[in-house]
Amino acid sequence: MGMTIIEKILARKVSCEAVSPGDTVVVDVDMTVLIDLQFATMWIQPNRIHDPDKLAVVMDHAVPAPTIKDAAGGRQARKFVADFGIERFYDVGRHGICHQVVAENGLARPGEVLACADSHTCAAGAYNTAARGLGPAEIYSIMCTGTTWFQVAPTVRYEFDGAKADAVSGKDIFLHIANEYGDAPNLNLEFGGPGLAGLPMHDRRTIATQCAEVSADFGTFEPDDVLESFLAKRGITGYEAAAPDSDAAYQEVRPVDLSKLEPYVARPGTVSRNGLPVSRLDGQKVDQAFIGSCANGQLEDLQIAAEVLRGKTVAPGVRLLVTPASQAVYREAMRLGYLQDLADAGAVITNSTCGACFGYHMGVLGPNEVCITSSTRNFTGRMGSTEAEIFMASPATVAASAITGYITDPRYVTA
Amino acid sequence: MSIVFSGKVWVFGDNLNTDDMYPGFALKMDPAEAAKHIFYEVRPGWTDQVSPGDIVLAGKNFGLGSSRPVAALFTVLGVAGLVAEEFNSLFFRNAVNTGLPAMTIPDDTRVFHEGDTGTFDLNAGTWRNDTTGASGSVPKLPDLILDIIESGGVLPRLVAQGYLPDELGDVLRSPTVAIRVAGSGA
Numbered sequence: 183m184g185m186t187i188i189e190k191i192l193a194r195k196v197s198c199e200a201v202s203p204g205d206t207v208v209v210d211v212d213m214t215v216l217i218d219l220q221f222a223t224m225w226i227q228p229n230r231i232h233d234p235d236k237l238a239v240v241m242d243h244a245v246p247a248p249t250i251k252d253a254a255g256g257r258q259a260r261k262f263v264a265d266f267g268i269e270r271f272y273d274v275g276r277h278g279i280c281h282q283v284v285a286e287n288g289l290a291r292p293g294e295v296l297a298c299a300d301s302h303t304c305a306a307g308a309y310n311t312a313a314r315g316l317g318p319a320e321i322y323s324i325m326c327t328g329t330t331w332f333q334v335a336p337t338v339r340y341e342f343d344g345a346k347a348d349a350v351s352g353k354d355i356f357l358h359i360a361n362e363y364g365d366a367p368n369l370n371l372e373f374g375g376p377g378l379a380g381l382p383m384h385d386r387r388t389i390a391t392q393c394a395e396v397s398a399d400f401g402t403f404e405p406d407d408v409l410e411s412f413l414a415k416r417g418i419t420g421y422e423a424a425a426p427d428s429d430a431a432y433q434e435v436r437p438v439d440l441s442k443l444e445p446y447v448a449r450p451g452t453v454s455r456n457g458l459p460v461s462r463l464d465g466q467k468v469d470q471a472f473i474g475s476c477a478n479g480q481l482e483d484l485q486i487a488a489e490v491l492r493g494k495t496v497a498p499g500v501r502l503l504v505t506p507a508s509q510a511v512y513r514e515a516m517r518l519g520y521l522q523d524l525a526d527a528g529a530v531i532t533n534s535t536c537g538a539c540f541g542y543h544m545g546v547l548g549p550n551e552v553c554i555t556s557s558t559r560n561f562t563g564r565m566g567s568t569e570a571e572i573f574m575a576s577p578a579t580v581a582a583s584a585i586t587g588y589i590t591d592p593r594y595v596t597a
Numbered sequence: 598m599s600i601v602f603s604g605k606v607w608v609f610g611d612n613l614n615t616d617d618m619y620p621g622f623a624l625k626m627d628p629a630e631a632a633k634h635i636f637y638e639v640r641p642g643w644t645d646q647v648s649p650g651d652i653v654l655a656g657k658n659f660g661l662g663s664s665r666p667v668a669a670l671f672t673v674l675g676v677a678g679l680v681a682e683e684f685n686s687l688f689f690r691n692a693v694n695t696g697l698p699a700m701t702i703p704d705d706t707r708v709f710h711e712g713d714t715g716t717f718d719l720n721a722g723t724w725r726n727d728t729t730g731a732s733g734s735v736p737k738l739p740d741l742i743l744d745i746i747e748s749g750g751v752l753p754r755l756v757a758q759g760y761l762p763d764e765l766g767d768v769l770r771s772p773t774v775a776i777r778v779a780g781s782g783a
Contacts, residue, residue: 206739219624219665220780228760243783249625255780299782301615301664301687315664315782317691322779323751326760331741335686365612367658367685397661397685452612540663540783541621561616561662568638 184427186337187402188370191293191312191424202431203336212236213289214324215280215298219243221262222255231266232328238270238289239263240280243300243536248543278508278534281305281391281476286510288416292405292423297324300536302476302558307390307402308383310409310423315394335399336433337370339426342377344441349593351486352385353478353556353576355438356392357446361457363436367397372426374404377440383412384482391477395453395559445579445591447554450571451562460579460591468554470547471496471584472565473577474505474532475539475557481511481520483556483577488520490581490592496528497587502580503545505532529584541565547572554583600746602678602698603716603727606709607647609655613639615662615688619670624783628776632673649675652715656681656706660688664782668692668699673773678717680705680724693742695775696750700724702735719743752778 185193185200193201195209218241231237239259247253256274263271272283280300284290290306296313297303299321306313316330324330340359371393373386386403393401403409405423413419448457473479473487484506496502504524506512512534515521521531537544539557547553547566553573555565560572575583578592585595617639623631636643653671659681660667668691671679678698682705692699700717702708702724709715713728722737737743748754749770756766761778768774 206741208741217782219783223780224774224777225780226761226765226778228755229762230760251625299664299780301662301783315687317664317666317668317687317694318779318782319666319669319694319751319775320690321782323694323755326755327758333686333739365658365661367661367683394662394687397658399686454612536783542624559616559662561614563620563638564616565621 183431184429186370186430186432187310187372187404187424187426188312188337188400189334190426191295192332192334194293195295201334203334205334206331207334208329208331209295210329211297211324212291212294213238213296214321215240215284215289216321216325217242217280217299218245218252218255218259220299220318220321221258222252225258227262227265228326231325234267236328237268237325239268240272240283241274241277242279243540244542245274245277245535246533276509278510279476279479279536282480282507282511285387286508288418291418291421292409293421297321297330301394302391304393304401305387305391305476307393307400308386310403310405312400312402314400335368335370337372338366339372339374339432339435341375341435341437342373342381342440343375343437344377344439345380346440346443349445349578350443351576351578352388354443354446355440356389357448357453357457357574358443359438360396360448360453361455364455365397369398369433371398371401374426378404378406379408382482383408384480387480388477391558445576447579447589448560448574450560450573453560453574460575460589463589466573466589467552467587468500468583468589469551470545470553471500471502471580472538472545472553472555472557473580474503476507477558478556478577479505479507479511481514484511484515484520487577487581488523490578490595491527491529491585492523494527494585496584500584500587502529502584503532503538504529505538505544506534508534538565554580554589556580600698600719600743601716602652604650604652604677604714606652606654606711606713606715608706608709608711609653611656612658612661613655615660615665615667619665619667624665624781628670628673628773632670635670635674644674647674647676650677652676652678652680654680654705654709657683658685659683660685666691666695666776666781668697669695669776672697673776680717682706693745694751696746696748698746700735702733719746750775
């Protein structure tokens with residue numbers, strides 16, 4: 183019997199011919215990423231760590247420090263990397279949201295295992311990496327021992343076919359899938375099929391990132407030429423990608439015709455079975471529009487937003503916040519003029535951080551406010567008040583909605 | 598080795614997410630203060646009613662969401678174990694890694710009612726509703742997972758393995774200390 187992508191990666195890691203659903207495996211972790219929040223408590227220095235070259239430390243959730251606790255955490259992080267000689271330290275100024283930093287710096291490699299104390303670590307599944315968000319105690323443990331365990335879950339495969347319309351993004355594809363099929367706890371998700379070749383890497387990243395939102399274990403994309411060329415441009419070579427076997431066993435194969443999709447929006451609370459085409463949502467007023475996060479703060483997301491907003495103005499009474507996913511994205515978006523276009527239209531450009539997405543700083547919502555966000559999660563209270571409502575859509579839809587003041591299909595404001 | 602937890606059961610529904618239990622703003626607080634916000638919107642006042650040794654029992658997709666150490670926060674309140682019809686795997690791992698026993702019982706919200714007393718034996722893979730007499734069995738967890746729970750989570754194991762200072766061995770079994778050592782996730 184053949185193996186799915188994730189079964190193949192895990193089998194290789196344990197030097198087994200095959201693993202199957204139900205197996206528990208102990209694997210070496212190729213790259214472990216610590217985030218700033220881990221240091222913002224007592225943080226006890228370990229006596230020793232497994233391998234400083236397999237570790238990265240990223241300042242992202244609470245930068246620049248909004249609280250004294252976070253500022254103290256920054257000091258702990260800096261001491262830790264100095265004491266243990268961690269070269270991959272992304273301090274404020276060369277930082278970014280960890281999953282963007284991972285992508286930019288080749289920390290996620292096809293066929294390898296990546297762990298980080300942020301639930302959207304599955305983002306690196308776009309690069310054919312077995313990537314998991316794990317709890318801070320487990321990440322601490324992997325930092326020390328270099329290993330962890332996984333229970334192999336059954337895999338559901340999404341088989342993409344057709345070509346998406348220009349106005350449709352990875353976000354729309356994900357929101358469609360989440361609405362159609364709902365949650366996937368204790369399941370791996372796999373993405374591939376003939377339609378994959380037409381799906382750019384940034385859209386794949388959005389989809390992979392949001393696998394956490396349907397409660398999945400691993401979410402991974404098939405390797406292809408698009409991935410290979412994306413990695414080659416960043417000097418990433420010498421990996422062994424994992425393609426699924428043609429006779430792999432799936433719990434279910436779900437076909438998705440990309441040509442049939444249109445811009446989607448998720449209603450507040452959850453993305454699971456809670457969405458609809460934007461064109462069918464009528465007159466929903468918004469107070470805040472947010473473009474950012476590991477899912478949709480990429481350079482291409484800012485480009486799309488800038489194209490929608492160029493020469494237009496954010497509606498009175500609406501706040502548009504734009505948070506680049508990394509300092510590198512920020513600088514490139516500035517060089518290319520995207521930030522100028524966005525700011526000219528009335529957007530507030532923030533520094534790169536996870537800030538508004540998790541309701542910690544940089545754009546917290548008040549009671550009875552409505553937000554349209556391109557970020558990762560629309561739980562009640564996620565971005566601030568539990569009396570605020572969070573709708574989720576693509577950067578294009580968020581940008582269009584900022585212009586009109588109502589949740590708006592971007593096809594109606596471009597041109 | 599024996600991982601049995603027994604106590605009064607609090608029954609919750611489906612799709613309880615991490616932010617319901619550990620809201621973003623509470624990440625700015627000390628664990629003891631943050632723990633007062635568990636279910637702050639879903640069931641306000643619950644943290645004043647729950648007693649050490651009680652058990653939280655939920656429905657499907659329990660713990661969807663963040664890496665933040667929610668399971669550890671439950672131990673701050675003295676919760677003895679978690680039971681659900683279905684766990685989000687990250688949340689389940691967080692429970693294991695903090696030494697909080699967790700059992701999956703596919704129809705638990707039908708066989709337990711709020712206030713019942715339940716006994717759950719992870720080693721045997723059995724459960725019993727001591728109030729109604731109903732009982733059943735579930736697949737046993739792998740020994741590797743049971744060992745971590747038995748050790749009180751991953752941090753006490755790291756002390757035993759020499760990765761953390763010896764003198765932390767006992768303190769780390771205190772949840773308010775353990776939750777601080779590795780910090781938070783998101």
